[in-house]
Amino acid sequence: MGEVMHALNVPAAGAQPQLSELPVPEVTAGSVLVRVKAAGLNAIDNALAGGMMAGTMPHEYPLVLGRDAAGIVEAVGAGVDHVGVGDEVVGHVLLAPPVHAGTLAEHALLPATAVTAKPSGLDFVTAAAVPLAGAAALASVDAVDPQPGRTVLVVGAGGGVGSYVVQLLAGRGATVVATGRAEDTDRLSQLGADTVIDYTTGPVADQVLARYPDGVDGLIDLVAHGPDGLPLSAVRRGGKVASTLGAADGDVLAAAGLTGSNIMAKPVREVVAPLIEQAANGTLAVSVSTVLPLDRAADGLAALAGGKAHGKIVVKVGD
Structure with missing residues (x-):
């Protein structure tokens, strides 16, 4: 050769x-x-x-x-x-x-x-x-098990994984609360976010609780590298948490009355093929x-x- x-x-x-x-x-x-x-x-x-x-x-x-x-x-x-x-x-x-x-x-x-x-x-x-970001998004959404009518907070929604997470959650009937910058608001709303929180204007948890006083049902965090960075106070007791960067600590979550997991994306054919089909037919915006x-x-x-x-x-x- x-x-x-x-x-x-x-x-x-x-x-x-x-x-x-x-x-x-x-x-x-x-x-x-x-x-x-x-x-x-x-x-x-x-x-x-x-x-x-x-x-x-x-x-x-x-x-x-x-x-x-x-x-x-x-x-x-x-x-x-x-x-x-x-x-x-x-x-x-x-x-x-x-x-x-x-x-x-x-x-x-x-x-x-x-x-x-x-x-x-x-x-x-x-x-x-699509492959890695799509697979990470799908695994994160599956981990919080969003049911129609449930509210899920997506921290870091503005990035590559986040835009897929917002769409997949909305597709399952969840109410999506997304964090981003002010300039991300229109794009995230078009992707299916019900509420967009500008994380540059104050603590995310405080802003979420101002709108949802009982807390959200689930949290998908795409930015925190440790449990201290997770806005856990925004999640009601019994809620589910997923982190793509290893921030979901079992003991910390249990102390807050939460369960959760750290996501490892597996972009194998069985996972990616349906996402690629959705991208091709327009149901998943890339x-x-x-x-x-x-x-x-x-x-x-x-x-x-x-x-x-x-x-x-x-x-x-x-x-």
Whole structure:
């Protein structure tokens, strides 16, 4: 083979990400080699770039960044029969040891279990924004079990995961209270939020209780890294809490009369395929705020790290 590709990679532990030429990966059993057309950026890309998970899972360098991708199948490994060469697909590099492969590259090797066909009516950029954020949103919504008429507070609704959470909750008949900035109000309302709280004007819990004195029934928090950051006083006793960043501490929740869980998204085919269908038929709006070329992917990661992203940032690879 000997083919090379451009890829945004961390060349060695502790190094800054760089765009350089690397060998095109060889297809292996149970995997799919994809010519990448678009790759969605996620917070985990910065975590992996910074070595934040090196203690929990072995990393191999050069480590290619990016987990989500949409593109065209170039080769399939043994045992793969649900997609074939030339198919347009969307997929995800599942987190498994060793952490090495990624999608911010001209070619990506994806596990077949996390590759699904892309509907022809959905463009590559939009499709690439769905897998991880969509799977995280769905798992979060399932965790708080929203019933029609129940009220759920979504903290961090303005970001990529949040816009999906708001829509999925509204689709199940829940009353959605979303936090954002003033400029997010119209967009979040259109996505299905009943109330939008500007978190820059005062404590979220106080603002929620002013509108819902008995508290909300559920909380999905997409921003807090620890239990101290959760607005638990806004949730009535018996309510459910979900955190995507590990902030749901069982003891702290129990002391407040709450139950909850920390969410681990699993963007496998069975989870992503229905979300991709909803995106294609218009029942799930995909909010891509920024599209960048591969040589500016690092700028996109910096915007994510700075908390400046509204909606999804997607890197367009090639034409």
